[in-house]
Amino acid sequence: MxxxxxxxxxxxxxxxxxxxxxxxxxxxxxxxxxxxxxxxxxxxxxxxxxxxxxxxxxxxxxxxxxxxxxxxxxxxxxxxxxxxxxxxxxxxxxxxxxxxxxxxxxxxxxxxxxxxxxxxxxxxxxxxxxxxxxxxxxxxxxxxxxxxxxxxxxxxxxxxxxxxxxxxxxxxxxxxxxxxxxxxxxxxxxxxxxxxxxxxxxxxxxxxxxxxxxxxxxxxxxxxxxxxxxxxxxxxxxxxxxxxxxxxxxxxxxxxxxxxxxxxxxxxxxxxxGDDAGLRLTPKLTPIQVVIVPIYKTDDERAATIEAAKRISDELGSFTRPDHERIRVHVDERVGIKPGAKYYHWELRGIPLRLEIGPRDLAAASGMLVRRDTREKRPIAWDALRAELPIVLQQIQDDMLAAARARMEAHTIRERISYDRFKEIMAGDGAFVYAGWNGDPAVEARVKEETKATIRCIPDAEFRSQVAPTTCMVTGEPAKFEVLWARSY
Amino acid sequence: MxxxxxxxxxxxxxxxxxxxxxxxxxxxxxxxxxxxxxxxxxxxxxxxxxxxxxxxxxxxxxxxxxxxxxxxxxxxxxxxxxxxxxxxxxxxxxxxxxxxxxxxxxxxxxxxxxxxxxxxxxxxxxxxxxxxxxxxxxxxxxxxxxxxxxxxxxxxxxxxxxxxxxxxxxxxxxxxxxxxxxxxxxxxxxxxxxxxxxxxxxxxxxxxxxxxxxxxxxxxxxxxxxxxxxxxxxxxxxxxxxxxxxxxxxxxxxxxxxxxxxxxxxxxxxxxxGDDAGLRLTPKLTPIQVVIVPIYKTDDERAATIEAAKRISDELGSFTRPDHERIRVHVDERVGIKPGAKYYHWELRGIPLRLEIGPRDLAAASGMLVRRDTREKRPIAWDALRAELPIVLQQIQDDMLAAARARMEAHTIRERISYDRFKEIMAGDGAFVYAGWNGDPAVEARVKEETKATIRCIPDAEFRSQVAPTTCMVTGEPAKFEVLWARSY
The missing domain is CATH 3.30.930.10 (Bira Bifunctional Protein; Domain 2)
Known part of the structure; x- marks a missing residue:
C-alpha cells in the first residue's frame, strides 16, 4: 500500500x-x-x-x-x-x-x-x-x-x-x-x-x-x-x-x-x-523507539551520516551496558527516498522519537530530536543521548497517559442530566455518563434500544461520584446503583 | 498421579x-x-x-x-x-x-x-x-x-x-x-x-x-x-x-x-x-535449575533451614546483580513429606541440581550439592554458590552433550556391512548405519518394507565417511550416495 x-x-x-x-x-x-x-x-x-x-x-x-x-x-x-x-x-x-x-x-x-x-x-x-x-x-x-x-x-x-x-x-x-x-x-x-x-x-x-x-x-x-x-x-x-x-x-x-x-x-x-498523521505508539510497546533518519545530498555525506547513525544505534541498542536500559533504535537507510517521505513513513507507524542527522550535525556531533506525540523539536548532542533518551521516553509515556486521561475527563458527564439530554448526547458526540439506575434489566434494554448506549459497568468506589445519585436517570425511581453509560465497541 | x-x-x-x-x-x-x-x-x-x-x-x-x-x-x-x-x-x-x-x-x-x-x-x-x-x-x-x-x-x-x-x-x-x-x-x-x-x-x-x-x-x-x-x-x-x-x-x-x-x-x-529414575533436563531448558531441600526434625530446625534456603534462593535468583547470571532456584517447603521423597520427586522431574541443607549445615554455612546427571555429591559453602553454580551448570550442560554424543557414536555403524547383517541389526537393538545407496527409490521402499528402517538423510559432508562407499549395501550396484539408515519415530 x-x-x-x-x-x-x-x-x-x-x-x-x-x-x-x-x-x-x-x-x-x-x-x-x-x-x-x-x-x-x-x-x-x-x-x-x-x-x-x-x-x-x-x-x-x-x-x-x-x-x-x-x-x-x-x-x-x-x-x-x-x-x-x-x-x-x-x-x-x-x-x-x-x-x-x-x-x-x-x-x-x-x-x-x-x-x-x-x-x-x-x-x-x-x-x-x-x-x-x-x-x-x-x-x-x-x-x-x-x-x-x-x-x-x-x-x-x-x-x-x-x-x-x-x-x-x-x-x-x-x-x-x-x-x-x-x-x-x-x-x-x-x-x-x-x-x-x-x-x-x-x-x-x-x-x-x-x-x-x-x-x-x-x-x-x-x-x-x-x-x-x-x-x-x-x-x-x-x-x-x-x-x-x-x-x-x-x-x-x-x-x-x-x-x-x-x-x-x-x-x-x-x-x-492515533492522530490524523498516523499511529502514536507508546515507548513501552513500540517495536522501534527511536528511528534515525540520515540526511544527505552527496554519496560522501550519505556514507558519513549513515556511519554516524549506525554508531549511535549500536551504542544505544547494546546489551553490554548493564547500567543503562537498552533502547530499540532503527536506522532508515533506504535509498531513493527523501527525508520528508521517511518522516511521513515513521509518523504513520507511530514511532515515538525521530533523530535527524545531517552533514552539518557531524562536526557538532549532534542531531535534531523530534517527538511524535507533541512534534516538539530540539537539538541534542550525541553524547547526551544515552542519558537523556530514557528520560524523554518515560516523559512521552507519562504525557500520553495524562493526555488520554484529560480527554476522558473532558468527555465524562458526572452532573445529573435528564434522559432526554442523555439521548441527545448519545445521538451526538457521545460521552461517559455516570447516572443512577434502578437496577431493572428492562430499563437497561430500553436505553440500549433507544440510544445504543449500554451500562459499561457499576464502577468501583474510586470512580464513583462523591455524592451518589438518588434517582434513576430513566425512570426517576430510587437508584440502586450509580452506573457508567456509554456507547461501545 | x-x-x-x-x-x-x-x-x-x-x-x-x-x-x-x-x-x-x-x-x-x-x-x-x-x-x-x-x-x-x-x-x-x-x-x-x-x-x-x-x-x-x-x-x-x-x-x-x-x-x-x-x-x-x-x-x-x-x-x-x-x-x-x-x-x-x-x-x-x-x-x-x-x-x-x-x-x-x-x-x-x-x-x-x-x-x-x-x-x-x-x-x-x-x-x-x-x-x-x-x-x-x-x-x-x-x-x-x-x-x-x-x-x-x-x-x-x-x-x-x-x-x-x-x-x-x-x-x-x-x-x-x-x-x-x-x-x-x-x-x-x-x-x-x-x-x-x-x-x-x-x-x-x-x-x-x-x-x-x-x-x-x-x-x-x-x-x-x-x-x-x-x-x-x-x-x-x-x-x-x-x-x-x-x-x-x-x-x-x-x-x-x-x-x-x-x-x-x-x-x-x-x-x-532420561534415565530409569526420571527426566534429566538440561540446565539451559529446565524451568528450575537448582532445588533446595531443607532437612529438619524439629520445628525450630525447619524454620532455620527454610530461612537459610530462602535467603540463598533470593540471592541466586536476584536480578539485581548484573555481573552474574540469574539462577532459577526453587525451595521445596512442602510439609509432611520426607527428604527422600522430595529427592525422588525432583529426580523424576529432571532438575539438574539439588542442594540439601540440614541443621548441622547451618553453622558451617554449607550444604550438599547433588548432580542429577551423574549423581555426584559434594559439600559446598554458601558463599561459593554464586560463583560456582554457573560453572557447574555449564559443566552439566557440556557433559550431557558429550554423553549423548558418545552414545550416538557407540551405536553408529560406519564399516561396510552386508544387507543380511543390516537386517539383523534393525531387528535387534538398531543403530545409525552409514551405507552406500544406488539412488533407487524402489530399494528404499524394499528396505523399509523388510526392516522398517528408512534413509534418514544423505548426510552433510562433515558427517560422511572419510572413504565413500562404492557399492549399494542392498543391491551391490555402484553407490550414488552415502546415506544414513535407521528406524525412526
Missing part, C-alpha cells in the same frame, strides 16, 4: 480513519478467510511486547503457563447451561477429520473453561493441590458477523487465566487482583486510563457469578471493553465434577476464576492515541 | 518408560479429545525456554514474527499439487460456523505455506520488497491415527519460518542457514547431537524442491527427525502468483523457504537424556 494517499481524518469519519490507519501503518491486513485477519510484523511486534509485559506480571503473581487443546468435544460445552447458550451460536465446528465424518463434532475453542476444568478435575484431589493458578496464551475462534481489524475478528489471540480455589473469597480476591493487573498494564504500558467495575447481569460472561471489566474511552467517546475478569463461582466445578477433600475431610466443589485480554488491545492503543 | 509407583525401566520397555515418564513427571497429560494432549506447566516451562532461545536466534538472523489465520480455504490447499496430496488426508475440516453450513469448507492449518504465500503475493511488488523473512509461532493440526505424547499429536505447537527471495541461491542459503540454527539450538540447548543432511525425494516435504533435516538418536537407537528446513523453489510462488519486478524491469517468481520445529523436541529431550 502506498504511503502517498492521505489518511481520512478522525473528524471526517472515525471508523474509516481507524480501518485505513491499521492497514496503512501495516499493523494488520485482511485475509482471504472472511473475518480473519493477518497480524503483520509491526502489529505483532506491539502484541509481543504486550505479551511479555503481561506474562511477567502473571508470573510475578504466582501463575504458570500451560497449553490445552484447540478442540473441545461438543458435549463439553453443553455441561454448563448458561455457557452453552452464550457460546454455541458463535462456534466453528469441525465435522470431518482425516477424510472421515467424526462421531462427535469438535468445537474450535471460543474460550477454554470446559476443557480446562475437566482436566483440573483429574488433577485435584485434596485442598493441598489448591490453588491452581494457570494461564494459557492461545488463539480462539468466535463466529462474528460484523468484524473489524483487531476489535472484533473471528479468530483472535489472547491469554486466558484459569484458577481453582478452596473458598469463594479466595476466588473473589483472585478475580479482583487480576483485574488490577490489567488496569496497571493498560495504564503503565498502553497509557490508556480505564474505569474498572462490575458488569450487570445482562452483560456478564456466560456461566459466571460476577464479571468485572476494564473500560477505556476511545477518541470517538465510545467505550472499549479492554479486559474482563470473572468469578465463576462453582458453576463449572459442578458441571465438571471438580471436587477436593477439605482440610476437615469433607468433600467440596472448587471455586474458579477466569480472566482474559486479547489482540483487541492493539485496536484500543490505536484509537486512544 | 502418585510418585510411589515405580517407573518401567528403559531396558524393560522403552516405549512404556517414555509414556509413563512423560505423564508422571507432569510434562503432559492425555486430553478428552482423542490424539490431543495437554501440556502441563512443567512441560510448557521447557517449551517456553525453547521458544525464547529460538526466537532470539531467529531475530538475530533478521527474521520478524507475524500471525496468519488458523483457517485456510480448502481451495488454497489444492493450488500446489504435491502439497494437497501430502496434506489433504490429514486435515481437520470446519464445515459449520455460527450455526450455518459454510459455502466453502475451511481446513484447520496443517502448515501455512498456502495462506502465507497468498499474502506475500499481495505485499510484494518489487525486488526492493525482498527478502521477506517471516516467522510464526502457532498451533497446527494433522489428523494422526496413532499418536504419542509430544512425538506425534493431532494438534501441536511449533514455529514455521516462511521467506521469499529474489534468487534460488539466496533461498538455498537461507534454507541451510536455518538448518544450522536448529542444529546449534539442539546441541547447545538440548545437548542433543544431530546429523544434518538432505532428505531423499520420497521423504521430502510435500511441495518442496529439497528438504533438509536434523536427525537425533534416541536411547533406543531410533532416529527422531527433530527439525526440517525446506527449499520450496518457485512451486508455491507459481501457485499463488508471488511475482516481483526485477532490478532489470522484468517479472519473476519469488523463491521460497520454510522451516519448522515443534513441541516434538520436548519428546526428543526426554528420550535423549
Amino acid at each position: 502506498s504511503d502517498d494517499k492521505k489518511l481520512p481524518t478522525r473528524a471526517e469519519n472515525f471508523s474509516d480513519w481507524y480501518n485505513e490507519l491499521v492497514l496503512r501503518s501495516e499493523l494488520a491486513d485482511y485475509s482471504p478467510v472472511r473475518g480473519c485477519m493477518v497480524i503483520r510484523p509491526h502489529g505483532y511486534g506491539v502484541w509481543e511486547r504486550m505479551q511479555r509485559a503481561l506474562d511477567d506480571m502473571f508470573k510475578a503473581t504466582g501463575h504458570v503457563n500451560a497449553y490445552f487443546p484447540l478442540f473441545i468435544p461438543e458435549s463439553f460445552l453443553s455441561k454448563e447451561a448458561e455457557h452453552v447458550e452464550g457460546f454455541a451460536p458463535e462456534c466453528a465446528v469441525v465435522t470431518h477429520g482425516g477424510g472421515k465424518l467424526l462421531e462427535e463434532r469438535l468445537v474450535v475453542r471460543p474460550t477454554s473453561e470446559t476443557i480446562i476444568y475437566s482436566m483440573f478435575a483429574k488433577w485435584v484431589q485434596s485442598y493441598r493441590d489448591l490453588p491452581l493458578l494457570y494461564n494459557q496464551w492461545a488463539n480462539v475462534v468466535r463466529w462474528e458477523m460484523r468484524t473489524r481489524l483487531f476489535l472484533r475478528t473471528m479468530e483472535f489471540l489472547w491469554q486466558e487465566g484459569h484458577t481453582a480455589h478452596v473458598t469463594h473469597d479466595e476466588a473473589e480476591h483472585e478475580t479482583r487482583k487480576m483485574l488490577g493487573v490489567y488496569r496497571t498494564f493498560m495504564e503503565a504500558y498502553m497509557a490508556m486510563p480505564v474505569i474498572t467495575g462490575l458488569k450487570t447481569d445482562s452483560e456478564k460472561f456466560a456461566g459466571a457469578l460476577r464479571t468485572y471489566s476494564c473500560e477505556a474511552m476511545m477518541q470517538d467517546n465510545k467505550a472499549l471493553q479492554a479486559g474482563t475478569s470473572h468469578n465463576l463461582g462453582q458453576n463449572f466445578a459442578k458441571a465438571f465434577d471438580l471436587k477436593f477433600q477439605t482440610e476437615q475431610g469433607t468433600e467440596a466443589f472448587a471455586w474458579n476464576t477466569s480472566w482474559g485480554v486479547s489482540t483487541r488491545m492493539v485496536g484500543g492503543l490505536v484509537m486512544t492515541h | 502418585s510418585d510411589d509407583k515405580k517407573l518401567p525401566t528403559r531396558a524393560e520397555n522403552f516405549s512404556d518408560w517414555y509414556n509413563e515418564l512423560v505423564l508422571r513427571s507432569e510434562l503432559a497429560d492425555y486430553s478428552p479429545v482423542r490424539g490431543c494432549m495437554v501440556i502441563r506447566p512443567h512441560g510448557y516451562g521447557v517449551w517456553e525456554r525453547m521458544q525464547r532461545a529460538l526466537d532470539d536466534m531467529f531475530k538475530a538472523t533478521g527474521h520478524v514474527n507475524a500471525y496468519f489465520p488458523l483457517f485456510i480455504p480448502e481451495s488454497f490447499l489444492s493450488k500446489e499439487a504435491e502439497h494437497v496430496e501430502g496434506f489433504a488426508p490429514e486435515c481437520a475440516v470446519v464445515t459449520h460456523g455460527g450455526g450455518k453450513l459454510l459455502e466453502e469448507r475451511l481446513v484447520v492449518r496443517p502448515t501455512s505455506e498456502t495462506i502465507i504465500y497468498s499474502m506475500f503475493a499481495k505485499w510484494v511488488q518489487s525486488y526492493r520488497d525482498l527478502p521477506l523473512l517471516y516467522n510464526q509461532w502457532a498451533n497446527v493440526v494433522r489428523w494422526e491415527m496413532r499418536t504419542r505424547l509430544f512425538l506425534r499429536t493431532m494438534e501441536f505447537l511449533w514455529q514455521e519460518g516462511h521467506t521469499a527471495h529474489v534468487t534460488h541461491d539466496e533461498a538455498e542459503h537461507e534454507t541451510r542457514k536455518m538448518l544450522g540454527v536448529y542444529r546449534t539450538f539442539m546441541e547447545a540447548y538440548m545437548a542433543m547431537p544431530v546429523i544434518t543432511g538432505l532428505k531423499t525425494d520420497s521423504e521430502k516435504f510435500a511441495g518442496a524442491l529439497r528438504t533438509y533435516s536434523c536427525e537425533a538418536m534416541m536411547q533406543d537407537n531410533k532416529a527422531l527427525q527433530a527439525g526440517t528446513s525446506h527449499n520450496l523453489g518457485q512451486n508455491f510462488a507459481k501457485a499463488f502468483d508471488l511475482k516481483f519486478q526485477t532490478e532489470q524491469g522484468t517479472e519473476a517468481f519469488a523463491w521460497n523457504t520454510s522451516w519448522g520445529v515443534s513441541t516434538r523436541m520436548v519428546g526428543g529431550l526426554v528420550m535423549t537424556h
